[in-house]
Amino acid sequence: MNPPPIAAEQTPASAARPRWLILLAALALMALTARLGWWQLDRAAQKRALQAAIEAQADAPALPATALPADEAEAERQRYRRITLQGQWLPQYTVYLENRQMQGRPGFFVLTPLKLPAGDAVLVQRGWLPRDMLDRTRIAPYRTAEGEVQLEGRIVTWPSRLTALGAEASGAIRQNLDFADEAARVNTALRPFAIAELDQPGNAKDGLLRDWPMPAVDVHKHYGYAAQWFAFCALTAGLYVWFQLIRPRRRQPAAGPD
Known part of the structure; x- marks a missing residue:
């Protein structure tokens, strides 16, 4: 009867390979979530600029009747x-x-x-x-x-x-x-x-209500999205440090006396 085959021993290089793959995956996920967070902050900045432009238009002096737009494009430039x-x-x-x-x-x-x-x-x-x-x-x-x-x-x-x-x-x-x-x-x-x-x-006495609200661009939702993406980035980093660095060291047996 032939002896059972002996399993090949795992080399240090093959044992280290999964750790490098996990590290690369963690870094890629952190980079992606951080980039999405910064993108939401950039969207918030754009919305703040849009809100400022709307308020500037609304607060500008009234135009004379001769400045009434003739087409849709001109009306969009003079909107509000x-x-x-x-x-x-x-x-x-x-x-x-x-x-x-x-x-x-x-x-x-x-x-x-x-x-x-x-x-x-x-x-x-x-x-x-x-x-x-x-x-x-x-x-x-x-x-x-x-x-x-x-x-x-x-x-x-x-x-x-x-x-x-x-x-x-x-x-x-x-x-x-x-x-x-x-x-x-x-x-x-x-x-x-x-x-x-x-x-x-x-x-004032024609019976009509004219409480027209100015449009709100909702900047705060972008700050909320950014906070979520940065939280995902921090969570990924924390999980990697715990499972790949801290936990393996805590599971190693303490060295006995000589």
Whole structure:
């Protein structure tokens, strides 16, 4: 009978190889998580710069009516700037965007085109009205001035779209507002942006609420993500030191006396 084969002894080089692989894997994971942490800090810095730009635009002096943007690109450059306008309301084209909140309450955004002296029009987000909880089609009373009016507002984008269930309504109460459809309905040249009207002495008693919030860029979430990635990096380092350095030494038998 042949003797059983003798297992080959593990050389020091082969025994050390897994430790080097574990070290390289730990260093790679630490580098990745640290890089992701710094990337989140960089995103936070970009968001802080964006917030500062928004606040600078909002605090700048009001533009004259002649500076009203002509196209969407120009409106984006002047976004959140205050502007003074003159014109006449076109109340027959007023639209009520439903499911819009203000101060935590559901209601409607009231949007009315303002006919400008040049003959074209711009959509004005005039204010907010509360929703009647018993009858959603009942619009709370408010006042619309006749004749030439002067108002101050902020240049904003076209009203944002909400998720619609089923076909879009076509009456005065809408879920969303399409620019091309609205321009065809008003039957006049319509600027491709909107104006959020601000409170002023002339409209203080028209029954509309205008507590428009400025956009928040949410910088703090990036600091939270960065803290998580740096915690993962520190955890990887701590686990490597414990399992590869401290624990093996603690398990070694103490040397006896000679």
